[in-house]
Amino acid sequence: MDYFKYKNGRLFCEEIDLDRMSGIKTPFYLYSWNTFKEHFLRFKESFKELDPLICFAVKTCNNLAILKGLARLGAGMDIVSGGELFLSSRAGVPADRVVYAGVGKTAEEIELSIDSGIGFFNVESEPEFIRIEKIARGKNKIMNALLRVNPDEYDKNTHDKTTTGKKGGKFGVDLEHVPAFFEAHGKSDYLKLTGIHIHIGSPIYSAEPYTRAITKMIDLIGKLGEKGFTIKYLDIGGGYAADYEDGASPSWDEYSESIAPLLQPIADNGIKIIMEPGRTISANAGILVTSVQYVKKVDQDRNIIITDTGMHHLIRPALYNANHFIWPANPGEAFSVTERRFDPDFDGLMEYDIAGPICESSDYLAKGRKLPPVAPADRLAVFTAGAYGMVMSSQYNAQPRPAEYMVDEDKVTLIRERENYGDLISKQCDRVITLG
Numbered sequence: 001m002d003y004f005k006y007k008n009g010r011l012f013c014e015e016i017d018l019d020r021m022s023g024i025k026t027p028f029y030l031y032s033w034n035t036f037k038e039h040f041l042r043f044k045e046s047f048k049e050l051d052p053l054i055c056f057a058v059k060t061c062n063n064l065a066i067l068k069g070l071a072r073l074g075a076g077m078d079i080v081s082g083g084e085l086f087l088s089s090r091a092g093v094p095a096d097r098v099v100y101a102g103v104g105k106t107a108e109e110i111e112l113s114i115d116s117g118i119g120f121f122n123v124e125s126e127p128e129f130i131r132i133e134k135i136a137r138g139k140n141k142i143m144n145a146l147l148r149v150n151p152d153e154y155d156k157n158t159h160d161k162t163t164t165g166k167k168g169g170k171f172g173v174d175l176e177h178v179p180a181f182f183e184a185h186g187k188s189d190y191l192k193l194t195g196i197h198i199h200i201g202s203p204i205y206s207a208e209p210y211t212r213a214i215t216k217m218i219d220l221i222g223k224l225g226e227k228g229f230t231i232k233y234l235d236i237g238g239g240y241a242a243d244y245e246d247g248a249s250p251s252w253d254e255y256s257e258s259i260a261p262l263l264q265p266i267a268d269n270g271i272k273i274i275m276e277p278g279r280t281i282s283a284n285a286g287i288l289v290t291s292v293q294y295v296k297k298v299d300q301d302r303n304i305i306i307t308d309t310g311m312h313h314l315i316r317p318a319l320y321n322a323n324h325f326i327w328p329a330n331p332g333e334a335f336s337v338t339e340r341r342f343d344p345d346f347d348g349l350m351e352y353d354i355a356g357p358i359c360e361s362s363d364y365l366a367k368g369r370k371l372p373p374v375a376p377a378d379r380l381a382v383f384t385a386g387a388y389g390m391v392m393s394s395q396y397n398a399q400p401r402p403a404e405y406m407v408d409e410d411k412v413t414l415i416r417e418r419e420n421y422g423d424l425i426s427k428q429c430d431r432v433i434t435l436g
């Protein structure tokens with residue numbers, strides 16, 4: 001569900017008719033605060049019996065206005081860098097609700113995290129454990145560590161580039177090496193190895209891969225217990241899907257119906273469950289609004305729309321062949337869609353490829369899409385762009401990044417200014433460096 005809807009042939013975000021934003025220069029990201037809020041609260045409701053710590057994956061969408069709002073609703077944060085630690089602390093998230101994953105934590109990032117008193121390090125390798133342990137010991141601070149385990153479970157429908165649960169990858173420790181890891185490090189006084197973390201990929205389109213991976217983890221927790229290692233936390237990661245087309249992902253209740261009963265017995269035994277949802281909260285809460293620059297006729301039935309946005313602002317189609325529903329912001333009554341389908345059923349549609357201005361042949365937002373007839377200056381909405389959209393944007397081809405706006409009912413707030421040409425050079429300099 002989300003609060004982007006067509007009414008009488010015009011797109012609304014909550015109570016705002018996008019026509020009223022026609023004076024605002026495109027491209028821009030537009031978020032619906034009440035979609036974020038409802039997603040978070042409904043996700044929480046679906047898993048309420050487990051009483052999990054829900055840590056929003058900051059990497060999906062990191063504007064402070066959004067993080068602050070989620071923090072006010074009680075969200076913790078799943079972070080993967082010193083930068084995300086900074087953002088989450090600026091957003092007012094209590095540090096003990098922060099889990100820090102990521103395979104390349106630097107000594108500086110580890111120090112910052114210890115100084116701010118984060119709740120958990122999700123440790124990805126043995127050398128990383130040793131480094132964090134040493135720094136914690138040096139500071140005389142006791143920290144919690146969850147060992148990221150590679151359960152060798154994944155969803156075969158997940159794109160190869162976003163599958164993380166496979167054996168032998170860069171993430172986590174393979175299952176068969178976990179007992180030895182606990183034997184070697186499970187008794188540290190400074191980095192308490194008190195939990196297990198998994199994150200098997202993104203998105204995971206059904207509950208089954210989770211249940212297979214969780215079953216292995218429960219078995220592992222039992223075996224570790226027999227060896228005297230008590231597990232207090234199980235973090236089952238993120239990956240819950242989002243609706244790139246209507247109804248494409250399971251509901252939160254559907255995930256929960258399979259996952260929660262598996263976890264309930266261990267939760268009842270005192271193991272705290274942690275979850276790291278990202279796109280399921282943020283993806284459908286944002287769109288990217290772009291203007292058509294040109295419509296280029298290639299042959300009798302092929303037209304290419306060239307827009308003022310592309311892979312530099314939303315890289316998912318170019319990088320993963322990801323599909324985003326795209327539709328004019330003001331298509332008129334005859335094309336007022338009620339359902340988002342990549343193959344919409346209307347009379348009078350035309351087939352288009354939708355391309356960006358970047359000098360790369362992969363710079364398409366979509367190919368072979370049926371749309372109402374489109375003309376230069378029309379605005380298009382690229383849906384389900386709230387996750388891995390703005391955060392993955394770049395200045396490639398010296399294109400400034402777009403602005404971000406947020407709607408809360410009938411109020412529109414600018415939450416990130418559009419970059420300008422000055423921003424393209426603001427960090428460039430001409431300074432001779434004296435080497436030691």
Ligand code: LLP
Nearest residue numbers: 057101199202238239240276277278279388
């Ligand atoms: N936890 C960990 C440890 C993760 O690595 C990720 C995502 C998440 C949670 C959140 O996953 P989510 O719930 O959002 O699916 N750029 C790609 C996705 C990369 C995912 C990276 N890790 C895309 O646009 O599809």
